[in-house]
Amino acid sequence: MTDYITIAMPKGRIFYDACHLLREAGFDLPNEFETTRKLILTIENSNFRFILAKPVDVATYVEYGVADIGIAGKDVILESNRNVYEMLDLGISACRMAVAGLPNRKQQSSVTKVATKYPTIATEYFKKQGKQVDIISLNGSIELAPLIGLSDYIVDIVSTGQTLRENGLVELTKIMEITSRLIVNPVSYRLKKKNIDYIIEKLKPIVEVTGVGMD
Ligand SMILES: Nc1ncnc2c1ncn2[C@@H]1O[C@H](COP(=O)(O)OP(=O)(O)OP(=O)(O)O)[C@@H](O)[C@H]1O
Ligand SMILES: O=P(O)(O)OC[C@H]1O[C@H](OP(=O)(O)OP(=O)(O)O)[C@H](O)[C@@H]1O
Numbered sequence: 001m002t003d004y005i006t007i008a009m010p011k012g013r014i015f016y017d018a019c020h021l022l023r024e025a026g027f028d029l030p031n032e033f034e035t036t037r038k039l040i041l042t043i044e045n046s047n048f049r050f051i052l053a054k055p056v057d058v059a060t061y062v063e064y065g066v067a068d069i070g071i072a073g074k075d076v077i078l079e080s081n082r083n084v085y086e087m088l089d090l091g092i093s094a095c096r097m098a099v100a101g102l103p104n105r106k107q108q109s110s111v112t113k114v115a116t117k118y119p120t121i122a123t124e125y126f127k128k129q130g131k132q133v134d135i136i137s138l139n140g141s142i143e144l145a146p147l148i149g150l151s152d153y154i155v156d157i158v159s160t161g162q163t164l165r166e167n168g169l170v171e172l173t174k175i176m177e178i179t180s181r182l183i184v185n186p187v188s189y190r191l192k193k194k195n196i197d198y199i200i201e202k203l204k205p206i207v208e209v210t211g212v213g214m215d
Helices: 013-024 055-063 074-080 119-128 162-166 186-191 193-209
Strands: 005-010 040-042 048-053 069-073 085-089 095-101 112-116 133-137 153-158 170-178 180-184
Touching: 005 013, 005 055, 005 193, 013 069, 013 180, 013 193, 048 055, 055 069, 055 074, 055 180, 069 074, 074 119, 074 170, 074 180, 085 193, 112 119, 119 133, 119 153, 153 170, 180 186, 180 193, 186 193
Parallel strands: 005 048, 005 069, 112 133, 112 153
Antiparallel strands: 040 048, 069 180, 085 180, 095 153, 095 170
């Protein structure tokens, strides 16, 4: 049986950046990669197999070993806290995690409420600040929460800042910079080290040109 390397790719925003990066590194990804609805993709005459997952699920596929390696945002890696090795900062899909809110807001109640898709990161952040807050978990459209009185603040991804601006919110504090990382299953790394190192070595010079590298 072919000793496939299975790579979990995040659908959505990161996918396009990730495909571009892999092509730059010399992987011959067919053009249909960006248009197909297939969830398992192969490259002819190669032992690479790609699976397309929701970004938030990539680290889960890698932890369970059904994917040997994966590409995931640092936000997702920190939030999901999966047992994976983070091997390379790919520098793609850059954005930041920030606290935002309405300007000149008046607190609604004695407890500060924070809405977020990232409860772990938000809890950790406010704990480090020594602030007690109520975290309200949402799945999207986080900016809605302070507008409609559900929360005092949000913790969310900011990229261009357009969503904040168009909703009259302001960025208050940057929590961290976010980029996508190459993650690896620890057992796969032991068993398929040569093939996985080959991929990392192909990516490194491309990534270094853009100014990032190993953590
Ligand atoms: N403006 C942005 N908003 C959200 N994520 C971004 C942004 N820019 C870069 N990213 C990165 O892309 C990843 C999320 O991509 P995407 O928005 O496609 O996922 P998602 O919102 O979880 O997917 P879906 O739309 O299917 O729910 C994040 O984990 C983050 O690392
Ligand atoms: O600074 P910007 O460039 O405006 O990008 C930031 C927005 O993009 C993301 O939302 P997404 O589009 O993933 O939708 P969601 O609300 O469903 O998470 C993020 O949660 C912000 O809302």
